[in-house]
Amino acid sequence: MIPRLLNKTLHWYRIALAMRRLKRVDSPTRRHAQQTLALLLADSRGLAMKIGQVMAGSADNNAFQTLVTSIEPLPLSAVQNSLGKPLVQALQAIEESVAAASLGQVHRALLHNGTEVAIKIRYPGIVGSIKAELKLSAWLPSVGPLKRWQFNVNDYKTILHRQLLRETDYRLEMHTQQRFQQTLSVPGLFIPPVYPEFCSEAVLVQAWATGSRFSEACTWSKQHRLEIGRTLLMLLWQSLFVHGEVHGDPHPGNYLFRLNPQGNAETVLLDYGCTVVVAPPRRLALLKLMDAYHSGQPIDAFRCFVAMGFNAEKLAHLQVKMPGLCQILLRPFLSPRPFQMQEWQLSTSLQALLGEQRWWFRAAGPADLMLLLRAFHGVSQQLAQLDVALPWWPLLQNVVGQELLAQARAFELPPVSADGRLSANSHSHAQRLCIRMTEHGNTVIAMDLPAETAADLESIIPLSVREQIAAATTVDIAGLSRRVQREGIVPQELFSVEIGQQHCRVWLE
Numbered sequence: 001m002i003p004r005l006l007n008k009t010l011h012w013y014r015i016a017l018a019m020r021r022l023k024r025v026d027s028p029t030r031r032h033a034q035q036t037l038a039l040l041l042a043d044s045r046g047l048a049m050k051i052g053q054v055m056a057g058s059a060d061n062n063a064f065q066t067l068v069t070s071i072e073p074l075p076l077s078a079v080q081n082s083l084g085k086p087l088v089q090a091l092q093a094i095e096e097s098v099a100a101a102s103l104g105q106v107h108r109a110l111l112h113n114g115t116e117v118a119i120k121i122r123y124p125g126i127v128g129s130i131k132a133e134l135k136l137s138a139w140l141p142s143v144g145p146l147k148r149w150q151f152n153v154n155d156y157k158t159i160l161h162r163q164l165l166r167e168t169d170y171r172l173e174m175h176t177q178q179r180f181q182q183t184l185s186v187p188g189l190f191i192p193p194v195y196p197e198f199c200s201e202a203v204l205v206q207a208w209a210t211g212s213r214f215s216e217a218c219t220w221s222k223q224h225r226l227e228i229g230r231t232l233l234m235l236l237w238q239s240l241f242v243h244g245e246v247h248g249d250p251h252p253g254n255y256l257f258r259l260n261p262q263g264n265a266e267t268v269l270l271d272y273g274c275t276v277v278v279a280p281p282r283r284l285a286l287l288k289l290m291d292a293y294h295s296g297q298p299i300d301a302f303r304c305f306v307a308m309g310f311n312a313e314k315l316a317h318l319q320v321k322m323p324g325l326c327q328i329l330l331r332p333f334l335s336p337r338p339f340q341m342q343e344w345q346l347s348t349s350l351q352a353l354l355g356e357q358r359w360w361f362r363a364a365g366p367a368d369l370m371l372l373l374r375a376f377h378g379v380s381q382q383l384a385q386l387d388v389a390l391p392w393w394p395l396l397q398n399v400v401g402q403e404l405l406a407q408a409r410a411f412e413l414p415p416v417s418a419d420g421r422l423s424a425n426s427h428s429h430a431q432r433l434c435i436r437m438t439e440h441g442n443t444v445i446a447m448d449l450p451a452e453t454a455a456d457l458e459s460i461i462p463l464s465v466r467e468q469i470a471a472a473t474t475v476d477i478a479g480l481s482r483r484v485q486r487e488g489i490v491p492q493e494l495f496s497v498e499i500g501q502q503h504c505r506v507w508l509e
Contacts, residue, residue, distance in 0.1 A: 073096070073099065074097070076096050078124065079105070079121045079122075079123065079124060080094075082200075083121070087119070091110070093110045094109040094110075094119065103168055104123055104170075105123070106120050107121065116207070116208035118192070118206050121202065122170060122202040122203070126168065130165065131165070158367070159367045177191065180269075180272060181193065185238075186234050186238055187234070188228070188265060189269060195207075211257050211266075212258065214252045214255055217257035217265070217386075218385050222388070224259070224265040228265045228386060231265070232382055233379060233392070234398070235247075235267075235269070238399050241283050241399065246275060246375045248276045248371040248372070249374075251378070254269065254270045256270065281307055282308045285305075285308050288408040290330060293330050301323065301325075302319055304413060305322075306414065307413050310364045310365055311366075312417070314364035318354065321357075324353050325361070328346065328350060328353060332392040334393075335392065338391045339390060339392055346380075430489050430490055430509060432448050433449045433460070433506070436504070437502060437503065439501055439503075445462075454484045455484050455489070457477050457481045457494075458477055469495075473497045491507075491509050492508050
């Protein structure tokens, strides 16, 4: 047990080093760094491989696609003991797997009654491996933006743990797939039926589905690409606002595309292990916000976001920018014509509006929002690659209907305390901690951080700078942090010192 744990720890350390190297390399060597990291992730299965599949996104042409298209599966003999007697007796033939994933692999099979099925078999021992890796991940510290901008890392870890352990039970996935099939009615969508009599915690049996990969579908005619785009967008709206549960794993391996007998494009949706449930108040608040901005009606966007689960105190730092933020986030719904994804420039627009404060927006969001954002991001990427323009608001109206829109308009937003609203806008409360260091008149360090980080200056100011300050001045950095904690985070000069040719200034504003 100890050697296995040490091996896992060492492997995770290598992955961490590869991730740091990927972050630092320039464009010419980035592809090689990606391939190196992909090989490390692929060698792990379980949690590490799942991370790689998330990094693959919904594009078919990046280095991490080996994690969704070409991982070497285990031989049938290594997994067949999981099949169970009823399934074994019903099988006429079963093929070796050609599709391996992070937690299991898929085999094509034929039942005695002539039905072709896909059998997903969980890797032996993968549950214990996942639990061990989750324990290792629990040791990961909060560093970088996570610490500076006060992300609730424990909440993110809890979501990760719960979701991964949920994905190891194929009975839960079977029930989810049945719910989606029974509840959703999206034109052009096909959800393969499951066979509950053969399913177990380690085995999922569903109808065999055929089709083309997403990269090939992107080469189809414009009409077929429009049909696929409409299906994907309406699937997201119906899942979110009507069904209240969204497919949260949009990587390419979970989609197939084909033409039905009428010649229309059909989307096959696979793998229901990762979904996110959205409570009615959250989705009604979002729909209320969308409707108000589209119709030009006044709306308290701040309260809408709080009703969606955002932290009011952190979001208050952005309160004056909320109208502009909503205009950016909701731009596809506000367009009077079919919207082309390339027009959005979401990251660039958010950077221009918020700058470093975009981290406040991310930190304010609830941890479970990451799965929903992953679904939104996946559909956005798919629409961009399909190169189609779609009317977002009319499609949304068509999906939710007038009754649900009326419910959203009548939805009472919860009150927000004065403390939540004013914490970032009060004149007595600093908004940012500023650190500047110059040498020979040139700026060598320029950092603008959340004002609250002044309560822990030792973790923010680089060690080399702290050592120089301690050697050359009487400034007590630890004492300054204690003073801020005691007297409050108010605008003030913390210190300004000359060290040889260097000048270091730190203040709250």
